[in-house]
Amino acid sequence: MDILFTIRHFIYSGHWNGHRVHSPNIFNFFKDAIFFKGGVDYSLAENSRQNFIKSEEKISVLSIGAKGDGKTLKEKKIAKIARYSSSFGKYGRLLQRMSRYLKPKKILELGTSIGIGTLYLSAGCPSSKVITVEASKETSKFAEKNFSRLGLKNIECVNACFDDCLEKILKENPDIELIYVDGNHTKEATEKYFSLIAQYAKKETVAVFDDINWSKEMSSVWKEIKNSAAISVSIETLRMGIVFFDKTLTGKNYIVRY
Numbered sequence: 001m002d003i004l005f006t007i008r009h010f011i012y013s014g015h016w017n018g019h020r021v022h023s024p025n026i027f028n029f030f031k032d033a034i035f036f037k038g039g040v041d042y043s044l045a046e047n048s049r050q051n052f053i054k055s056e057e058k059i060s061v062l063s064i065g066a067k068g069d070g071k072t073l074k075e076k077k078i079a080k081i082a083r084y085s086s087s088f089g090k091y092g093r094l095l096q097r098m099s100r101y102l103k104p105k106k107i108l109e110l111g112t113s114i115g116i117g118t119l120y121l122s123a124g125c126p127s128s129k130v131i132t133v134e135a136s137k138e139t140s141k142f143a144e145k146n147f148s149r150l151g152l153k154n155i156e157c158v159n160a161c162f163d164d165c166l167e168k169i170l171k172e173n174p175d176i177e178l179i180y181v182d183g184n185h186t187k188e189a190t191e192k193y194f195s196l197i198a199q200y201a202k203k204e205t206v207a208v209f210d211d212i213n214w215s216k217e218m219s220s221v222w223k224e225i226k227n228s229a230a231i232s233v234s235i236e237t238l239r240m241g242i243v244f245f246d247k248t249l250t251g252k253n254y255i256v257r258y
């Protein structure tokens with residue numbers, strides 16, 4: 001995480017619990033998704049993660065994304081992936097509450113890994129179909145096996161590179177309403193994914209970008225995204241950027257201390 005962006009975030013962040021937010025829909029999103037205080041059962045994702053942390057299993061993982069070459073395979077412990085590369089804690093829970101609040105017809109996740117973020121998204125709205133994309137074959141298979149063990153029939157695992165399938169998925173699934181971009185954090189790739197998402201977005205579309213302050217590059221793409229004419233409102237936490245495409249929403253960029 002870039003330290004200068006972290007400091008800047010704490011200086012400019014505010015809007016606790018949605019106070020000073022004027023659009024009723026965005027106010028409700030703050031109240032009933034971001035800062036929702038009611039009881040939500042997070043056990044689907046969190047039990048799987050806890051079980052994986054105890055696992056001795058190893059899988060062969062493709063090195064891909066901002067730091068990978070897209071070719072090398074490396075043995076990795078499931079426990080390590082669960083602990084360090086999977087959604088957890090307040091950000092995992094936020095994914096579930098966003099899905100719960102938005103009730104999207106379909107959800108698209110870029111970056112399945114072993115499927116913990118997928119489980120948070122799916123648990124938020126079990127009636128939604130979730131399409132989740134992962135280039136690493138054994139990783140994708142591992143997640144798929146767990147979804148089927150849990151009896152989840154609403155999740156489709158796509159084993160492919162984002163660049164090779166994103167446009168096709170968006171074109172064939174015009175009812176995707178929530179998109180979670182959680183992989184390949186380079187400027188070029190993120191710009192490309194945002195541009196495709198914007199091209200196919202409709203009024204209901206909400207896109208969530210993870211790791212917006214992970215590097216200087218990512219902070220600068222996030223700046224481009226939140227200033228894009230394609231979006232109406234953006235909300236940023238230190239880690240996640242959320243954008244709305246509904247042009248009837250009024251607002252601006254909300255910087256939230258979450």
Ligand SMILES: C[S@@+](CC[C@H](N)C(=O)[O-])C[C@H]1O[C@@H](n2cnc3c(N)ncnc32)[C@H](O)[C@@H]1O
Binds near residue numbers: 117
């Ligand atoms: C941070 S992990 C995803 C974590 C998961 N979304 C969660 O919430 O638990 C990112 C994943 O994206 C995958 N990935 C990165 N670049 C990719 C690309 N260009 N195409 C497909 N998968 C990619 C990586 O293999 C990795 O498993």
